[in-house]
Amino acid sequence: MTSLQRLSAAVAHTEPDRVPVDLGATSVSGMHVSVVYRLRQALELDPPGTPVKVINLYQMLGEVALDLIDALGVDTVCVPGPRSSFGFPNADWKEWIMRDGTPVLVPGQFNTQYESDGSLLQYPQGDKMVPASGMMPKDGFYFDGIVRQDPIDDDALNPQDNLEEFGAISDSDLAHYAREIERLSHTDKAIVAGFGGTGFGDIALVPGLGLKHPKGIRDVEEWYISTSIRSDYIHEVFAKQCEIGIANLERIYGVVGDRVFSVMVTGTDFGTQRGPFISRETYTHLYAPFHRKVTNWVHENTSWKCMIHTCGSVVTLLPDMIDAGFDIFNPVQCSAEGMDPRVLKERFGNRITFWGGGVNTQHTLPFGTPREVRSEVADRIEAFGQGGGFVFNAIHNIQAGTPVENVIAMFDAVKEFGRNGVRA
Numbered sequence: 001m002t003s004l005q006r007l008s009a010a011v012a013h014t015e016p017d018r019v020p021v022d023l024g025a026t027s028v029s030g031m032h033v034s035v036v037y038r039l040r041q042a043l044e045l046d047p048p049g050t051p052v053k054v055i056n057l058y059q060m061l062g063e064v065a066l067d068l069i070d071a072l073g074v075d076t077v078c079v080p081g082p083r084s085s086f087g088f089p090n091a092d093w094k095e096w097i098m099r100d101g102t103p104v105l106v107p108g109q110f111n112t113q114y115e116s117d118g119s120l121l122q123y124p125q126g127d128k129m130v131p132a133s134g135m136m137p138k139d140g141f142y143f144d145g146i147v148r149q150d151p152i153d154d155d156a157l158n159p160q161d162n163l164e165e166f167g168a169i170s171d172s173d174l175a176h177y178a179r180e181i182e183r184l185s186h187t188d189k190a191i192v193a194g195f196g197g198t199g200f201g202d203i204a205l206v207p208g209l210g211l212k213h214p215k216g217i218r219d220v221e222e223w224y225i226s227t228s229i230r231s232d233y234i235h236e237v238f239a240k241q242c243e244i245g246i247a248n249l250e251r252i253y254g255v256v257g258d259r260v261f262s263v264m265v266t267g268t269d270f271g272t273q274r275g276p277f278i279s280r281e282t283y284t285h286l287y288a289p290f291h292r293k294v295t296n297w298v299h300e301n302t303s304w305k306c307m308i309h310t311c312g313s314v315v316t317l318l319p320d321m322i323d324a325g326f327d328i329f330n331p332v333q334c335s336a337e338g339m340d341p342r343v344l345k346e347r348f349g350n351r352i353t354f355w356g357g358g359v360n361t362q363h364t365l366p367f368g369t370p371r372e373v374r375s376e377v378a379d380r381i382e383a384f385g386q387g388g389g390f391v392f393n394a395i396h397n398i399q400a401g402t403p404v405e406n407v408i409a410m411f412d413a414v415k416e417f418g419r420n421g422v423r424a
Contacts, residue, residue, distance in 0.1 A: 003075035007190035007261055011305050011327060011353045013388045019381055019418035021411075022355065022393040024064030025076035025192035026264050027056050028309045028331060029356065031398040031407075032141060034102040036062030038404045043071050051095055051103040057110065057122070058085040058134070058209065059397060060098075060142050066187065072411045075391075077184050079193040079260070082176040084110075086134060087125040087210025098141075100400075130212040141400035145207040149219040159236040161216030165208055166197055166241050169248040178255040190261035192307075195252055197245040198294045199266045200238045200287055201227070227278070231286060242290045246297050253302055262305035262328060265294050271312020274337045283317050288324045295325025307355065311396065313337045315344070322351050331396045332357030334380070341383035354384050355391040359410055365394060366402045370409035377413035385418065392418065 001009065001017045009016040024030040031039070037052045045067055053063040055078075069077065083089050084107060092108025109126035118138030124130060134143035177195075184191050199205060206223045208214030217223050217230075227234050270276050270283065295306045307328040308321055313336035321329065332354045334341050341357055357380055359365050364376050377392075384390040392414055398407065 002188040004188055004190045004261065006075055007391065010388045010391055011262075013350055013353070015386065015388045017419070019385050019414065020075040020190075020391045021073055021414055021418070022076040022192070022391050023069070023072060023074045024055075024061070025078045025190075026194055026307070026309070026330070027059065027061065028264075028267060028396055029393045030056065030059075030061040030064065030078075032400040032402075033060050033062030033104050034098060034100055034141065034400050035398055035402050035404065035407065036064065036068070037102050037104070039407055040068060042404045042408065043068070045071065049103055051105045053093060053105040055080055055090070056085070057106065058143050058145075058204070060400075061397060062104075069189070073415060075190055076192050076261075077187060077189040079177065079180050079184065079191060079195075081194070081196070082173045083210070085204075085209045086122055099139075100141075124208075124210050124212050127212060133207065133209045133211075145204065145209055147207050147219045148214055149217075149222065150215065152217065152222065154230075157216070157230070157233060159216075159233060159240065162218075162237045163240055163244070164211060164215065165205070166244050168244065169251055174251060174255050177252055181256040181259050185259050191259060192262050192264070193256075193260050194264040194267075195249065197241070197248055198290075199268055200241060200290050201234070202266065202268045204267070227282065227286065235286060238286070238290050242293055246294060249294075249297065250301075258303040260302075260304050262307050263298065264307045264309060264330075265298075265326070266291065267309040269312060270310045270317055271314040271333070271336060273312060273335075275313045276317055277312075280316055280320060284320050288320055291321070291324040291326070299325060305353075311336075313339055315339055318344075318348055318352070322348065326352065328353045328355045328391075330355040331393070332384075333395050335360050335362065335395070341380055345384055345386075345389075349384075349387065349389050353389045353391060356393045356395055357384060357390075358392045358414075359394050361394050361396055361398055361402075365406050365410065366399055368406065370405050373406045373409040374413040374416075377410055378417045381414070381417045 006016040006020040010020050022029050033054050040046045055063045088109035093105040096106045111126035113121045120136040121132035122134035124133045136143050207218050298304050305327040308326040309330045315338040329352050359376050
């Protein structure tokens, strides 16, 4: 099978020739740039000191290029976005050295400033004349969003203020997507996109990292409280965001067509380690109607498959997410309460594809041995792989500091146990 055929079979709940594999096709299934660099060195894909492109500045994710994809047997490719989370173009790449010595490439408007405590500030649209919107701690590997919340006057709240970043897609962004799809279409891989704009309430987006002067409700805690005490306001934000998002998807489809295999509709997290942090009623009344509008449009007008990403224990919400029209569920955090892989497969395996769940990135992959990684990968393939409906990926992004030998052990185990008919 080609990679695209393999993914198509898996999502259609038929067993492909082997378990399909993703690495880096989404912003939640990638690898920290420092690990990408060390992996490329270990596989002798680059001379020492060759920088790796950072394709997601907020999380400092490294580019999983086609040569690495081929070396690891990955079946997916991502559609890079036109700009970073901080609002400047992913263009005019320049070299930069991380504090651990990793050589990387960052966008030309990557404009940082070290503070006296060693932290590193990042600015919206690269403009140091306005307050910083991101901060990487002294010993950190990622940027944390900085909340810039003006005092809230409930009588003056305007839903338009929380919609500033959700405008009509520009002609230049459409041209960007057209070029990227054309480039990726020359491979046999499944093209995965995250066009943005439909992640209702995605808390990573609420602070408005790319806005110079964000207005509305931008504090994380205040936003979560508002879903309860200002639910009418949030509903109005979501309704307009949905309208804009579908209009943008219509224009995007006009230039990319059915060459895209799947789209990540939303990355809003609904779960903690021990259970969902919203009620089922809140999901079905506040979120599901807008999820359903987007997935209905996608299914009625395209061949794309719809992915939902949410971390944590969300087993009680999964039936409603399936009813909302999602084809794919990611990252499948098996370590969270109630998220046993065999139970999930038995209850939902014929209704949704599990994309992830392959190995624990909180414990096993960063802190285990290669043998422990191999064992867990074999177990997860055994649990999820039979009958299709499974795309192998680690549970969320592979974190900085993860031993390269464990990453290699993970992919070796997938090759060993992922073939059709091979069971652990």
